Amino acid sequence: MKKTDFQKKNDKELVKDLRDKQESLRAFRFALSGSKTRNVREGRGLRADIARIKTQMSARLRK
Numbered sequence: 001m002k003k004t005d006f007q008k009k010n011d012k013e014l015v016k017d018l019r020d021k022q023e024s025l026r027a028f029r030f031a032l033s034g035s036k037t038r039n040v041r042e043g044r045g046l047r048a049d050i051a052r053i054k055t056q057m058s059a060r061l062r063k
Contacts, residue, residue, distance in 0.1 A: 006056045018053045021046055 031037040
């Protein structure tokens with residue numbers, strides 16, 4: 001997702017998305033260790049989305 005997508009969401013939606021992305025990353029790591037996944041770039045995208053969400057959340061706290 002893009003940065004502007006996260007800016008349009010409210011706090012509850014951001015928290016829900018963060019939990020979903022973290023769970024997806026956890027499942028991805030387990031699948032990767034078991035050699036069940038082929039798309040290794042998926043992990044990079046999940047980590048980037050998690051970072052974008054956390055950045056947006058901290059920016060809202062500073063205001």
